[in-house]
Amino acid sequence: MISAWSAADVRAAEEPLLVAGVPLMERASFALATVVAGDLRARRRSVRGAGVALLVGAGNNGGDALHAGAVLAGRGAAVTAVLTSERFHAGGRAALTRAGGRVVELFVAPDRLGAVVRDVAASDGVLDGLVGIGARGPLRGPAADLVTALRRAAGETGAAPWVVAVDVPSGIGVDDGAVAGPVLPADRTVTFGCAKPGLLLPPAALLAGEVSAVDLGLGLEGAPAVRRLEAADVARSWPVPGPADHKYTRGVVGVVAGTATYPGAAVLTATAAVRAGAGMVRYRGSGDVGRVVVGARPEVVAAPGRVQSWVVGPGVPAGPEAADAGADDGQHERGRAGLAAAAGRLAGTAGGPVPAVVDAGGLDLLDDRVPPWFVLTPHAGELTTLLRSRGEDVRREDVDAEPLRWARRAHELTGATVLLKGGVTVVVGPGGAYAQADGPGWLATAGAGDVLAGVLGAMLAARSAEVVEHPARAAEVAAAAALVHGRAAHGTNPGGPVAALDVADAVPREIAGLLSS
């Protein structure tokens, strides 16, 4: 698991170490230099003779860059520091000049910006130390001008140098992942002590490149702000069936999905639930669609009975489309019944409440407040509609700009666990926040969300009682489903296009791979 703590938590954890005289910056900058030296060797065989540019801001982040530059200069690199502020880390500057590095004071000669940009763009490696966890707002002043000019130059020439971000790409929202101003996209981020939320959260996460963390021995306490599950975490908690298990202990998934117009969604959802190891999949939607589903997946049972998780809504129309008489094939009524059962409110239902996945048209069927073992799975457009229906003045662009904030708002407003789909999938529930980036861009294809709903339905059914008793676990299960789904997409056709049904079909192999590694 990758755990990210807020800037304030990191500062609080650094404090006692600094008081005790632990040389944190020395450790951080030496580790940074080691990573950069490795990159330079991999890219041009040798550190000696490499041109390295340091972009240096006013604080300790610039200090890290200067000290790392001094180490690299000591190993024979030609290092130039570009100072963007009259304030800079004096010890770092002195170390760099002692080691033979050069310093350009851009802040006293802004007219040199063009020449500086040409030099930086031509270097073998750039260390972005303009600002780190001390950032307040988007980059401003000479730092902003420099990054804007570098981005423009890269756009014009198509050639961009190798960029290593120091702690974080300068100017990202460290705690919320926002990108409100110019940011130099990094090929790699070397982050100190622990990951920061903005390195996991979109849109900033997309500018961080590969993230390597340097352990500084920070005694971070309490819950991290954001987590990312890794394969080993999902494998560790997978409910592998044993000799005493039978189909009902493994979990029955009740599916209300698809319509005569969109029967494919029901097939995809049911197939994915079967493929993800459900003990049984019960199709509980309209009869016409049920026949299509059973035709495609003979394992599916289209009859009433016990259910340990519900999946309601894939391929069921929402909004104005659903208002057309009969357009929903009666699925809304069946979906409402499923959700009432999941909430434990359906008279005569044996077994009490169970988890539910609520997708697409199912999102229209929610009561004002729902239990936290309901996992809503909107994409950004659907989340916007949900929020607006509950009085929030929000646009799709706002959700794209701050997905964590708006997923959290939807959790607060509904009580549900919210999984916001996208290139990075963000999950928020009573158990905290997760950000998963497991799937290739090729996964953005029709029906992929239906597959995710089925996988998640099966995973919740297998842990039905546990999730209802400890709803904080719903977010972790949802994040695990996103991981399995994304990795299955990679496995389907590495490096090329994927089809939704193929992703579902790749799920069993993906799970076996997780469990055997």
Ligand SMILES: NC(=O)C1=CN([C@@H]2O[C@H](COP(=O)(O)OP(=O)(O)OC[C@H]3O[C@@H](n4cnc5c(N)ncnc54)[C@H](OP(=O)(O)O)[C@@H]3O)[C@@H](O)[C@H]2O)[C@@H](O)CC1
């Ligand atoms: N604590 C430690 O020992 C360790 C810390 N470590 C390192 O220190 C970093 C944190 O250092 P930090 O606290 O000095 O803050 P930092 O991120 O350099 O920025 C603050 C400066 O930037 C400026 N500035 C602010 N916003 C700005 C903007 N939008 N645009 C432009 N400028 C802006 C602001 O200037 P001002 O607003 O005052 O003009 C202020 O002077 C951390 O990320 C890690 O790299 C590691 O070495 C491990 C040990």
Ligand SMILES: Nc1ncnc2c1ncn2[C@@H]1O[C@H](COP(=O)(O)OP(=O)(O)O)[C@@H](O)[C@H]1O
């Ligand atoms: N750029 C991307 N990279 C990786 N995965 C993506 C990307 N865009 C979307 N996805 C994933 O693809 C799926 C799309 O789901 P959704 O939008 O509901 O499509 P549909 O309704 O057609 O099934 C989600 O799991 C989402 O996380």
Ligand SMILES: [K+]
């Ligand atoms: K930085």
